[in-house]
Amino acid sequence: MNEDTQVKSITWEAYEHEHREKSKDWYWSLGILVITASFLSIIFGNYIFGVLLVVMGVTLSIAGSRHPKLIIFELNKMGVRINNKLFPYATLEAFWVQDNSEHDRMSQLFIKSRKTMVPLLIIPLDGVETEDVRDFLLYNLLEKEMDESFSHAVLESLGF
Numbered sequence: 001m002n003e004d005t006q007v008k009s010i011t012w013e014a015y016e017h018e019h020r021e022k023s024k025d026w027y028w029s030l031g032i033l034v035i036t037a038s039f040l041s042i043i044f045g046n047y048i049f050g051v052l053l054v055v056m057g058v059t060l061s062i063a064g065s066r067h068p069k070l071i072i073f074e075l076n077k078m079g080v081r082i083n084n085k086l087f088p089y090a091t092l093e094a095f096w097v098q099d100n101s102e103h104d105r106m107s108q109l110f111i112k113s114r115k116t117m118v119p120l121l122i123i124p125l126d127g128v129e130t131e132d133v134r135d136f137l138l139y140n141l142l143e144k145e146m147d148e149s150f151s152h153a154v155l156e157s158l159g160f
Helices: 024-043 047-065 130-138 150-157
Strands: 010-015 070-075 079-082 085-088 092-098 108-113 120-124
Touching: 010 120, 010 130, 024 047, 070 130, 079 120, 092 130
Parallel strands: none
Antiparallel strands: 010 070, 070 079, 079 085, 092 108, 108 120
């Protein structure tokens, strides 16, 4: 794609994550784990941590039952827009398009940000050509191989 034929923007919709229904066993396991850990914490005199574990367990169960939101993604000349939040190219360092089509998984776009609160954006590429996204971003960002963070992989394996 040369400068004259570059697309002005690429827009697509995708769910924020792949939803997996949680079984009753998943909730029972979470409950037993949280109760046991908080009970042990209280036995060892760490009452605040015990209460915090219960709050985290309740939060995880609520988050696990919630269905993902449909999000609008856009790559344009100003930056990367996720719903109504614009990430200007000046605040972004690099990108990597991970094509997972061979592994029967959704492809993902990784964008490394200069912001400390949002160091890595992981964007699902559902319904858009990975090569088009890569070609578009090459004009604005450095391409650098990267992978999902350990915490993201753990959450994904737990069904989030």
